[in-house]
Amino acid sequence: MKTDNDKQTKTKQEETKKKEILTELQNFHKKDISFSSGKILSSMCTKPLKIVEEARKIFKETNLGDKRISEGAIEIEKICIRWVGDLLNLNQPYGFITSGGTESNILAIMEARARKREAMKESGEKEMMPEEIIVPETAHFSFDKISFLMDIKIKKASADKNFCVDLNSVKNLINKNTIAVVGVAGTTEYGSIDDIEGLAQICMANKIYLHVDAAFGGFVIPFIRKLNYNVRNFDFGIEGVDSIALDPHKMGMNIIPSGMILFGKEPKFSVNVSYLQGKHERLLGTFPAASAAGCYACLKFLGEDGYIKIVKECMENTKELAEGLKGLGIEILNPTMNILNFNIRKEIYNKLVETGWIISKTSKGYARIVIMPHTKRTHIKKFLNDIKQLMKNAKN
Ligand SMILES: Cc1ncc(COP(=O)(O)O)c(C=O)c1O
Structure with a gap:
């Protein structure tokens, strides 16, 4: 039988242990460079909005990947996707909050593969090997990872003197194995914006999936266009754009990890998971709803x-x-x-x-x-x- 004294001693020991651990963590954190130091001049992340701190706590134990128990979080995600859909000229958006640009780009290429394979099945064509994607030479390195991960051949189209993809180069790289073309709206190194309209024309003529990687530019370009900066459009208003990636944890002011992928029509990729009673369309099985809550807080607090x-x-x-x-x-x-x-x-x-x-x-x-x-x-x-x-x- 435990006495009150025993219980008190245990509580004290636990408190001391907690303090020690937190001090250790603070000491580790001191080694990191803070955004407020002003020294960080080449990161695409930033200090999140203050309200996000509170928002994330409300959902600290919710798994967005389990639809059975996260109805509220999923509703939040839908609202965020709708808000961003409006921003990107899309009436009926489909999509997810992800861990960032890499995951969104993976999901886009998975979707391109799913659509291509379904179309081939319907038309009785043989499966092609290896599938290929065309990305600008300025594309983010996540596409090299995708190539390795999905065993897809990656072809790099050259860029012009303004670091925008050369449309002729893209045209020349297309063949019967091409499952997707990628355009970048806000390249990682230069912030250049590819001619998405030109790419869309090429892709429609060849019936190829077009993904726009706007991981960085997605939360910049729509707003600078509203400020009358003369920059190219990249959104779903351009016919032929199939998906767009954009990151709330970059210029969206949200916590890490948070990305977004939006599709112009309902995605085909999913797996059936009987123990979760339904389809699973995400890449990650378990995903923090805290990221969705942070995103909701940013969008609502800041507004356009x-x-x-x-x-x-x-x-x-x-x-x-x-x-x-x-x-x-x-x-x-x-x-x-x-x-x-x-x-x-x-x-x-x-x-x-x-x-x-x-x-x-x-x-x-x-x-x-x-x-x-x-x-x-x-x-x-x-x-x-x-x-x-x-x-x-x-x-x-
Ligand atoms: C254009 C672009 N795409 C994708 C990514 C990858 O994003 P993440 O680091 O969130 O996976 C980045 C990151 O810098 C990027 O600039």
């Missing part, structure tokens, strides 16, 4: 106007940095969105990294900066100042 305000500030800050760099005599590439590339001497780039700036380089050797909502004018000023100083030192 809130997103426009955030994106406007990022674009203005990008311009501020671009002007500052030009003022230092540095060659920049004109930015399409809040990603800025410039040419900087290797020694100076390396010194910037040494002094703690988190910046990156593209495959073509340009410095790459992503101006996210956590990057403020003061950080930009400090960064420009550091470059100025390093250039001065290099001269002496």
